[in-house]
Amino acid sequence: MSCQLNYFNGKGRGEIIRMVFAAAGKSKEFEDRRIEFKDWPQEKTKAPLGQLPYIKLNDKEQTTVGQSIPIARYFAREYKLYGSTNKEGLLIDEIVETAFELLNKGAEAKFEKDETKMKTFTEKTAPEKLKLLEQEVTLRGQDGFAVGKSLTLADLQIYVTIDVAGLDKMLSEYPKLKANVAKTAENKGVKEYLKTRPETSF
Amino acid sequence: MSCQLNYFNGKGRGEIIRMVFAAAGKSKEFEDRRIEFKDWPQEKTKAPLGQLPYIKLNDKEQTTVGQSIPIARYFAREYKLYGSTNKEGLLIDEIVETAFELLNKGAEAKFEKDETKMKTFTEKTAPEKLKLLEQEVTLRGQDGFAVGKSLTLADLQIYVTIDVAGLDKMLSEYPKLKANVAKTAENKGVKEYLKTRPETSF
Numbered sequence: 001m002s003c004q005l006n007y008f009n010g011k012g013r014g015e016i017i018r019m020v021f022a023a024a025g026k027s028k029e030f031e032d033r034r035i036e037f038k039d040w041p042q043e044k045t046k047a048p049l050g051q052l053p054y055i056k057l058n059d060k061e062q063t064t065v066g067q068s069i070p071i072a073r074y075f076a077r078e079y080k081l082y083g084s085t086n087k088e089g090l091l092i093d094e095i096v097e098t099a100f101e102l103l104n105k106g107a108e109a110k111f112e113k114d115e116t117k118m119k120t121f122t123e124k125t126a127p128e129k130l131k132l133l134e135q136e137v138t139l140r141g142q143d144g145f146a147v148g149k150s151l152t153l154a155d156l157q158i159y160v161t162i163d164v165a166g167l168d169k170m171l172s173e174y175p176k177l178k179a180n181v182a183k184t185a186e187n188k189g190v191k192e193y194l195k196t197r198p199e200t201s202f
Numbered sequence: 203m204s205c206q207l208n209y210f211n212g213k214g215r216g217e218i219i220r221m222v223f224a225a226a227g228k229s230k231e232f233e234d235r236r237i238e239f240k241d242w243p244q245e246k247t248k249a250p251l252g253q254l255p256y257i258k259l260n261d262k263e264q265t266t267v268g269q270s271i272p273i274a275r276y277f278a279r280e281y282k283l284y285g286s287t288n289k290e291g292l293l294i295d296e297i298v299e300t301a302f303e304l305l306n307k308g309a310e311a312k313f314e315k316d317e318t319k320m321k322t323f324t325e326k327t328a329p330e331k332l333k334l335l336e337q338e339v340t341l342r343g344q345d346g347f348a349v350g351k352s353l354t355l356a357d358l359q360i361y362v363t364i365d366v367a368g369l370d371k372m373l374s375e376y377p378k379l380k381a382n383v384a385k386t387a388e389n390k391g392v393k394e395y396l397k398t399r400p401e402t403s404f
Contacts, residue, residue: 049300049334059289070295077288086279087259093272098251132251 002031005071006043007053009034010202011164012107013068014053016100019156020072022193024079034198069100076153083152091140091147095133095154099161102129106165110202126167133158134174141176144183151187159184164202204233207273208245209255211236212404213366214309215270216255218302221358222274224395226281236400271302271359278355285354293342293349297335297356301363304331308367312404328369335360336376343378346385353389361386366404 005021007014021027035043035052047054049066057063065071073096076082083089102125109121137158140147146154159181162168171178184190207223209216223229237245237254249256251268259265267273275298278284285291304327311323339360342349348356361383364370373380386392 048338049296057289063289063293065292065296067296067299070292070299073295074288074292077291086276087261087265089279090267090272090276093275094251094267094269097269097272136250 002029003058004031004033004056005053006033006035006047006056008040008202009036009198010200011160012202013103015164016068016072016153016157016160017053017055017075018193018197019160019190020075020079020081020153022189023081023151023156023187024075025189026079027189027193069096072096072153072157076156081152081156083148088148088152091136092152092154095136095140095146096157098129098133098136099154099157102126102133103157103161103164105129106161106167107202110165121165126165126170127173130167130170130174130177134176137176137180141180144179146180151184155180155184156190159190204231205260206233206235206258207255208235208237208249208258210242210404211238211400212402213362214404215305217366218270218274218355218359218362219255219257219277220395220399221362221392222277222281222283222355224391225283225353225358225389226277227391228281229391229395271298274298274355274359278358283354283358285350290350290354293338294354294356297338297342297348298359300331300335300338301356301359304328304335304369305359305363305366307331308363308369309404312367328367328372329375332369332372332376332379336378339378339382343382346381348382353386357382357386358392361392 005014005017018027018032021030044050047066048064051066053068053071054064054066055071057065073082083092105121105125109117137146142149145151146158158177162171162177162181171181185194207216207219220229220234223232246252249268250266253268255270255273256266256268257273259267275284285294307323307327311319339348344351347353348360360379364373364379364383373383387396
């Protein structure tokens with residue numbers, strides 16, 4: 001059995017894991033199990049933390065583990081998408097954490113369909129966090145990458161956040177982030193995945 | 203110059219980093235710079251993400267990096283408090299993430315002094331998350347430890363969460379967590395630190 005990712009049939013908090021597989025050229029080596037909302041009540045009991053995503057590892061015990069970023073980081077380490085030193089790992093994590101917070105705020109505002117929250121997100125939270133990410137990428141990265149000189153989990157999380165939170169139209173004000181998103185989309189495995197992934201509503 | 207931690211004069215989201223240093227026996231090798239609230243407006247401009255905690259590394263560039271858990275994880279790797287395999291790192295991260303979410307929910311409810319939020323936290327959020335953590339520790343740990351057979355970042359984050367969110371009175375219903383908290387407090391460096399750390403209001 002290959003390793004199995006369990007997540008809803010959407011991008012949300014599961015997409016970063018799929019993107020790690022894509023960038024590593026491993027999309028075909030894991031099972032992308034997509035759960036429909038109607039099946040969630042019965043599925044919930046199988047999820048180790050009662051939430052999605054979770055992964056079923058390809059080990060003797062078929063260990064199941066929850067939490068999106070920990071899973072993505074595990075595979076990023078496995079596939080050398082986590083920098084080459086402990087310090088690079090720290091710089092990557094700092095960006096991933098900041099970008100994931102932004103994704104969560106965006107997803108929350110969208111999901112609740114609360115106009116005031118959406119306005120706060122678009123006019124305040126998103127510009128503030130994008131400015132910080134722009135600074136980080138400027139300081140840490142080279143040649144269009146977020147940290148160091150090659151693709152890492154940081155680039156993938158920035159890409160996913162911009163995509164899931166629908167922030168691409170704001171990128172003209174953040175040239176480094178804009179260049180970074182374009183750079184990630186050029187990655188061979190990512191490019192292939194983006195062309196073939198299912199269309200979903202979130 | 204030694205490495206410098208910048209955080210408010212409280213436990214909150216900075217304590218996990220101090221606990222990593224303590225467990226590693228390195229408390230005296232870093233500067234624990236505690237910032238008073240009144241000084242925060244002028245301090246904020248120096249913080250890389252406009253928030254605390256942040257660390258100033260002891261490298262040539264004196265790199266400053268924000269985000270609590272990324273910093274704690276960096277030093278946990280440095281001091282061998284992050285397991286011995288990539289998989290152990292994943293299991294540690296899963297618990298750290300879950301326990302840190304619980305700390306944040308508790309801190310939020312306390313900080314806002316909102317009675318309804320506090321009630322939801324005490325009667326719903328905390329019991330639900332503690333139950334999950336109890337399950338995880340039961341599955342992953344041995345000899346009282348959270349993951350594997352030695353002290354890691356997971357034990358330290360559980361300890362800090364219980365402490366900061368004031369959940370110690372609820373632990374009688376979670377025997378594995380209770381034993382785990384006691385185990386962490388036995389660690390030589392932790393024990394020494396807990397005896398000498400300043401009393402703070404949060």
